[in-house]
Amino acid sequence: MWQIGGRRLKSRLLLGTAKYPNPQILRAAIERSGTEIVTVSLRRQSTKECGAECGADYWQLLRSMNVQLLPNTAGCRSAREAITTAQMAREVFNTHWIKLETVGDDYTLQPDPFALLEAARVLCQEGFEVFPYTTEDLVVCERLLDVGCRILMPWGSPIGSGQGLTNVRGLKTLRSRLPEAQLIVDAGIGAPSHAALAMELGFDGVLLNSAISQASDPASMAQAFAHAVDCGRQGYQAGLMEAREFATPSTPVVGTPFWHEKSALEHPL
Helix, strand or coil: CEEECCEEECCCEEEECCCCCCHHHHHHHHHHHCCCEEEEECCCCCCCCCCHHHHHHHHHHHHHCCCEEEEECCCCCCHHHHHHHHHHHHHHHCCCEEEECCECCCCCCCECHHHHHHHHHHHHHCCCEEEEEECCCHHHHHHHHHCCCCEEEECCCCCCCCCCCCCHHHHHHHHHHCCCCEEEEECCCCCHHHHHHHHHCCCCEEEECHHHHCCCCHHHHHHHHHHHHHHHHHHHHHCCCCCCCCCCCCCCCCCCCCCCHHHHHHCCC
16 A cells, blocks of 8 residues: 555556547556556547547546546646646546646657746645656756645656656656655656566656557556556565676585586596
8 A cells, every 4th residue: 555645545557548449448458457546638629539429438437437537737838828727627527636747848748847847836835736747857856846746757758659767867866865755657658667667766656658558458458567566666665686797696606616627537427
């Protein structure tokens, strides 16, 4: 069990709900993953893409499952837009949790740190539990904590890239320098091994979407990620061995006989 945002949970795997082929596959992925937190977006929906019935199906599905909704401000490009979206999401989804996103670059979708800090400050003052999506920049993360955030969501790599953890050293620095903060790796996770590595570094959880929703078998992939997160966390808690520059024999050499080739020839067995 662990606690985040005032809730006690079992699973440390958080799932996005976008790009699934249909609500039934989404349901199967949520169930097989064991997740208890799913992200949702508040945005205009195109009837050409999905239709009103599709949107209603997703709503009905999420409401029927025992999961905590984490609305996000995906697509927002300014602090004002993110704040307004968060305020609307609180009314629509009936939760003060918000995953705060502010797009700063169209190519990498890297967060705008200035807009992120401004929006986080306002939303924390308004009583939101802010989950800011940020980079692994230590100074930005420290400033987010200063304005009232208790949870940080640094990226592993750009959203949807599947590159995994491209700056392991930077993420390790965050974990060691911010021991009291809850840290969840968000974005760029492409394989269960990536999630396991994040947990082995001591992170509190992993959030992902595309690696599951775009798999050929999303439900099975969701279960694979659930196992990876659990194994990574267990390994971290058990105490991983430190990497060494040179080989160290696992079998003691004291008392081990050493045979010279000449001696072996003169005294055959």
